[in-house]
Amino acid sequence: MTIFIGLIFGTGHNHGLICLWDINSQDVAIKLNSDDSNDILKISFSENGYYFVSTSKNSNVVNLWDLRKQKIIREINLPENSHVENAEFDYFGNSIGICADRSYIYNVKTCELVSEIDSIQNCNFLKFDRDMEYFMTTNFNGDIRTNLIFN
Amino acid sequence: MKKETESAINTLKFHPDGIHNNSFTKFLLANYK
Numbered sequence: 001m002t003i004f005i006g007l008i009f010g011t012g013h014n015h016g017l018i019c020l021w022d023i024n025s026q027d028v029a030i031k032l033n034s035d036d037s038n039d040i041l042k043i044s045f046s047e048n049g050y051y052f053v054s055t056s057k058n059s060n061v062v063n064l065w066d067l068r069k070q071k072i073i074r075e076i077n078l079p080e081n082s083h084v085e086n087a088e089f090d091y092f093g094n095s096i097g098i099c100a101d102r103s104y105i106y107n108v109k110t111c112e113l114v115s116e117i118d119s120i121q122n123c124n125f126l127k128f129d130r131d132m133e134y135f136m137t138t139n140f141n142g143d144i145r146t147n148l149i150f151n
Numbered sequence: 152m153k154k155e156t157e158s159a160i161n162t163l164k165f166h167p168d169g170i171h172n173n174s175f176t177k178f179l180l181a182n183y184k
Contacts, residue, residue: 005177006168006174006176006177006180007165007166007176008165008166008168008176008179008180009163009164009165009166010163010164010166011160011162011163012160012161012162012163013158013159013160013161014158014159014161015158017158020166020179021152022180026152027152029179029180030179039159039161040161040162041161041162042161042162043162043164044164045164045165045166045167046167047167048167048168048175049166049167049168049175049176050175052164057161067175067179068179
């Protein structure tokens with residue numbers, strides 16, 4: 001049956017390996033390797049599907065990939081002692097929210113910091129609302145916060 | 152699914168294009184395999 005044509009998913013592995021799987025063929029379609037060879041913690045696709053971000057264990061860097069070129073096109077460097085936990089695109093693909101010692105919002109095109117929110121404990125999840133007015137964060141304490149994007 | 156590697160899988164995410172039935176992932180699979 002070919003009802004799953006075009007349906008793919010990505011997996012992040014140890015040693016910087018990222019696999020894109022074709023559900024129809026039940027096999028890996030594309031393999032990508034992150035330059036730093038650290039274990040991949042999280043990946044997140046942009047809504048238009050052209051880009052994705054990856055985060056690595058014990059790293060302060062978020063890699064922005066272009067799937068059409070199948071390579072890293074930008075690196076977002078957080079302060080040196082930061083350990084990135086998670087990263088998510090907004091619904092328009094304009095911003096990337098990053099969870100680390102605090103939460104950060106970066107512009108995708110310029111990779112400039114847009115907003116930075118303090119956290120009592122390391123932030124571990126972040127989600128944007130569809131109108132780009134706020135984003136929700138959680139931390140390892142179990143706290144849930146609503147943050148305005150432009151504070 | 153075939154097992155790709157002995158290394159652990161730390162995360163899994165669906166690509167949004169396939170869910171929305173758009174054409175980019177079809178193009179990707181046809182041209183970049």
